[in-house]
Amino acid sequence: MSAVGGAAQGGESLLFLTDEQLRKGIEAMFFAYRGFTADPDRILENHAYGRAHHRAIHFINRQPGLTVNTLLSVLGVTKQSLNRVLRTLVEDGLVESRVGRRDKRERHLFLTEKGAALERELSDAQRARMRAAYRAAGPAAVAGFRQVLEAMMDPDLRRFYQMMRDGGA
Amino acid sequence: MSAVGGAAQGGESLLFLTDEQLRKGIEAMFFAYRGFTADPDRILENHAYGRAHHRAIHFINRQPGLTVNTLLSVLGVTKQSLNRVLRTLVEDGLVESRVGRRDKRERHLFLTEKGAALERELSDAQRARMRAAYRAAGPAAVAGFRQVLEAMMDPDLRRFYQMMRDGGA
DNA sequence: GATTTTATGTCAGCCTTGTTGACTTTCCAA
DNA sequence: TTGGAAAGTCAACAAGGCTGACATAAAATC
Known part of the structure; x- marks a missing residue:
């Protein structure tokens, strides 16, 4: 692997980073991200959901009971955009939205058993690719x-x- | 860094990969990709272009003279989708489309000076983040x-x- | 030479997922 | 008690994916 030379370049940096090396890193991110999303995308098609649903499901699974506002920050979208996705997930019985006990304005989000099942299906596929890549590397x-x-x-x-x-x- | 234990696990694998470790890798990809696209996205807003334009410009710069079909395969979108983007870039004088000499059905794509200028602006920003990340790591x-x-x-x-x-x- | 295939472009229409803006309801906290 | 935060909703719009249908030119093949 000659991706990065170790030669010191002036006193400023420990790495000798050519534009070419940086560009290769950029392309690696682009192509790898395509692979990263490919398997879940295929599964989501069968369920008539999109990537936005996947992201919501992922983080609700990670932090059961997180509030809508927190999820908003994590995902970096507007509440209108998230709300559309969340509404379909609640309607379809994948996500449960519980009114906060301390602060009743807040809604705490949880996966139902059905939601957890889809989460497993999606993350099984994504983890399988991740595991393979980790093992190869x-x-x-x-x-x-x-x-x-x-x-x-x-x-x-x-x-x-x-x-x-x-x-x- | 205890992200990955080195313990051999049975005879099957050299890595001990828990679901938790794999999930962290998945989240790292998600959050890092957000950062990866953030700087170019800001620049593109000022020029009334989107990520799709950026991707086309990137690969035309990388392989000057590549054909539309090749670019299609690299980007993984339909010709209709690419064409919409490419048309605006040609109209705005950022990309030049030359009829092939050997095969006149083909169009070979090149950045104009104006196109190369935008490419530099975009990739300077993206490379700066990449360089910083490389140096930190x-x-x-x-x-x-x-x-x-x-x-x-x-x-x-x-x-x-x-x-x-x-x-x- | 006629036919088929390939490369490209284009029109129309659809979907998802992002945006902004405006407005309401609920309800905590000063 | 009132201001403001949290949440939800409606409407309208844009980017950028998609499919399907069709046109044209040129290469390739029969």
């Missing part, structure tokens, strides 16, 4: 993968991500 | 990052990606 590569991705996140999202890591289900 | 992490992403791609796209790596501009 090896443990050291996986650690690096996670480090770079974390460094690419916006700070707010990184905090979210790390909270989920530490506290996660 | 270090050379070993970068190699691992690329390995895992490559392993996540669909085989067809992986071939494309590797071709661009070897032959690339």
Whole structure:
């Protein structure tokens, strides 16, 4: 692997990063993300749902009882956009929306058994690809993968991500 | 980093991959991709273009003279979808479409000076984030990052990606 | 030379998923 | 008790996917 040379370049950096190397990283993200979403997308077609539903289901599963507002921040969409998705999921009996006990304005979101079943179907497929990639690349590569991705996140999202890591289900 | 334990698990695998670790990888992809597209998205807003235009511009820059059909395969969209984007780029004088010399059915795509200028603006921003992430994570992490992403791609796209790596501009 | 296939472009219409803006209801907290 | 936050809803719109149908030119094949 000659993706990154170790040569020091001036005093500023420890890495010798050519534009070409950076461009390859950009393309790797693009192509890998396509693969990343391909399997769930195929499953969602059969259920007449889209990626937006998948994302909502994923995070509701991760943090059962999270509020709509929290989910809004995590997903980075408007409440109108999320509401459309959430409404169909509630109507179809995949998600339950419970009024908050302490603050009754808030709605706490939970997967029903039916919702959990779809979540499993989706994440089984996505994890299978992830597992295969991890195995092909090896443990050291996986650690690096996670480090770079974390460094690419916006700070707010990184905090979210790390909270989920530490506290996660 | 305790993201991945090195313990051998039976004879089947070298990695001990819990569901939790895989889920964290999935979330890392999701949040990192948001960051990955954030800077170009902001720039594109000012020019009244979208991500679809960015993708076309990126690959035309990478492989000047590529045909419409090739670009179609790389992007994985329908010709109608691509055509809409390409038409506006040609009309606005960012992309030039030249009839093929050997095969006159083909159109070869090139960036004009104006197109190259926008490409630079977009990729400068994206590379800056990439560079920062690479520096924060270090050379070993970068190699691992690329390995895992490559392993996540669909085989067809992986071939494309590797071709661009070897032959690339 | 006639026919078929390929590459491209285009029109029309549809869907998902994002957006903004306006408005209502609920209800916590100062 | 009132201001403002949380949530929901309606309407309208845009980007960017999709399918299907059709046109044209040129290459390839029979």
